Amino acid sequence: MIVCHCQVVSDKTIRAEIESGACTVGELVRRCGAGSCCGGCRPTIGALLAVHAPLPAAERAQPAA
Numbered sequence: 001m002i003v004c005h006c007q008v009v010s011d012k013t014i015r016a017e018i019e020s021g022a023c024t025v026g027e028l029v030r031r032c033g034a035g036s037c038c039g040g041c042r043p044t045i046g047a048l049l050a051v052h053a054p055l056p057a058a059e060r061a062q063p064a065a
Helices: 011-019 025-032 042-052
Strands: 002-004
Touching: 002 042, 011 025, 011 042, 025 042
Parallel strands: none
Antiparallel strands: none
């Protein structure tokens, strides 16, 4: 699906950038251009980041209670 209509950037492209290390909305804007024009898609970019960003190492290593 197209997330950023101004720059024609898909969710697949944004997920690929997250997987390659992008960890903020600003970094995603710089890497793929999504959100760099009107900014209307930035909330969606943030939501994709929240869902697809890897957990910090400290959260992954939590022992089971």
